[in-house]
Amino acid sequence: MSLRLAVLGAGAVGGSVLDLAGDYGHDVVAFADSSSSAVDPAGLDPSAVHDRKEREGVVGDADPEAVFDADYDVLVEATPTTLGDAEPGFSHVERALGDDRHVVLANKGPVAERYADLRALEAESAGTVQFEAAVGGAIPVLSTISDLGAPHVTAARGVLNGTANFILSRMAAEGLDYEHVLAEAQDLGVAEADPTFDVDGIDAALKFVILANVLSDGKTEYALDDAEVEGIRNVPGTALDLAAEDGRTVRLIGEATADGVRVAPRLVPQGSALSVTGTQNIVQLETKHAGQLNISGRGAGGPETATAVLSDVSRLE
Amino acid sequence: MSLRLAVLGAGAVGGSVLDLAGDYGHDVVAFADSSSSAVDPAGLDPSAVHDRKEREGVVGDADPEAVFDADYDVLVEATPTTLGDAEPGFSHVERALGDDRHVVLANKGPVAERYADLRALEAESAGTVQFEAAVGGAIPVLSTISDLGAPHVTAARGVLNGTANFILSRMAAEGLDYEHVLAEAQDLGVAEADPTFDVDGIDAALKFVILANVLSDGKTEYALDDAEVEGIRNVPGTALDLAAEDGRTVRLIGEATADGVRVAPRLVPQGSALSVTGTQNIVQLETKHAGQLNISGRGAGGPETATAVLSDVSRLE
Incomplete structure (x- = not known):
């Protein structure tokens, strides 16, 4: 129609x-x-x-x-x-x-x-x-939750801000510091002139707040004020170097669980599902009976x- | 209801x-x-x-x-x-x-x-x-295609047989040959006593035939006979060793495109989306306007x- x-x-x-x-x-x-x-x-x-x-x-x-x-x-x-x-x-x-x-x-x-x-x-x-x-x-996360039924999904976790992920990926790959890579991302149009929403984790937190609202199915209402949010401005290049020595890297990971919404830089194993690179996004859904589902793709763009x-x-x- | x-x-x-x-x-x-x-x-x-x-x-x-x-x-x-x-x-x-x-x-x-x-x-x-x-x-691939609309998905590719993937993953990780890992998989209940359907690519081919039918939206009908299928029985351990030296590994990759259905062992980069390990499955959907979507999770189990x-x-x- x-x-x-x-x-x-x-x-x-x-x-x-x-x-x-x-x-x-x-x-x-x-x-x-x-x-x-x-x-x-x-x-x-x-x-x-x-x-x-x-x-x-x-x-x-x-x-x-x-x-x-x-x-x-x-x-x-x-x-x-x-x-x-x-x-x-x-x-x-x-x-x-x-x-x-x-x-x-x-x-x-x-x-x-x-x-x-x-x-x-x-x-x-x-x-x-x-x-x-x-x-x-483009990631069909809400339709997947709707298909599974919200009561059958216990948590959502992942990377939902491409700008922050681009910056962390570049810092890790090139050994560059935050300010340098941010300037590069701004030149490329990946980061905005005022990058606050992306690098302070607000954009990611809003998305995980939405996921928390959907998963709680109206039982608890979440808003940005309910989220614990930490961005990537203070992640030093040395943290990425140390992580790499241990086979790990740092990603801005968000979570929506029964305990609420959190967004913060976290260590994740290199090559694991959560270590997506560049502007890729990923969501992991924890299900009651079907284990973990990973959905990744382009998280932004017209x-x-x-x-x-x-x-x-x-x-x- | x-x-x-x-x-x-x-x-x-x-x-x-x-x-x-x-x-x-x-x-x-x-x-x-x-x-x-x-x-x-x-x-x-x-x-x-x-x-x-x-x-x-x-x-x-x-x-x-x-x-x-x-x-x-x-x-x-x-x-x-x-x-x-x-x-x-x-x-x-x-x-x-x-x-x-x-x-x-x-x-x-x-x-x-x-x-x-x-x-x-x-x-x-x-x-x-x-x-x-x-x-x-558990991977919601058909509902995702339905949500996107079949005409907006140009191809599906991925790993849809957990047994073959388990065998290839173990061969690569342990440097063991096919017969040895197959016996181990049978002991663990990951492979059946007659592993033909899995290791000869038939099970994966059936799934990609189904995807081809869904993507063609009734315009072309596919059945197993229309698929080009090659299994993993003849993948030598040495092929995995050589691939590893080059940062790659071997996976049993299926494809459903406008050109038909193919299943065969293929080289994929280590750490890439298609190099899922163990019994994990993954499907990549190529979309017209939204790039590539990856969906991974448990491809089998009650x-x-x-x-x-x-x-x-x-x-x-």
């Missing part, structure tokens, strides 16, 4: 959803950046929208709010993640659910910081909320995250 | 489905081995059934055929995989679909050897067919495979 998508957020993820929706048989009928929107009930032409954005700095003539007046089936919320009240993302979700539309989130804020509020709105709506894209980009969004959309049919 | 299961096959998988169904909220109302069956509309008591099987060699007083007369929602077909006409498994599936019941297969035969026949029967039935347990035990069966059952609701 072809669904009509309204996409909020014109960054790498929103832009890729616009590009790839047709490949999944869906139409983007509304598309907004922070200052403008384009609406076409017959489906927008991706290249025309991208061209205008590049040429004029806007995606269309309308106000961003106009997307909510469009005749759409699914709101794709791909605006930047914000903490605390998770605004303005949360209000976008509230409005779509209030209009009985489905919501697919790439934005981590509403589902990490206001999970119970979100589920309460969903319970009142004919629409449902999906958010595979908020955890690990087309990768858009694939998770569009898989969520297809699940709504 | 609680579903009533009829389980055919009292081996490790069928027995574990009997044990674990209650944990998923379902009841086993009929259970058969090759010579007898037990039926109870209120749900069978697993330990009573296991006790009787151990004490008397039968699971109950009735004929195996009696399971089809039980009031059940889902047939779990967990009898041994057979080649060619895939009987008697295929007839079991035919009878259940003819009665408009759902079918969950752990038996690879019907879905590897008679995929088009199976889909034709399903099209005529109110029941559906699921078969996650037939490919990679509770592991039963978990896949019961996840399939829960998907029917």
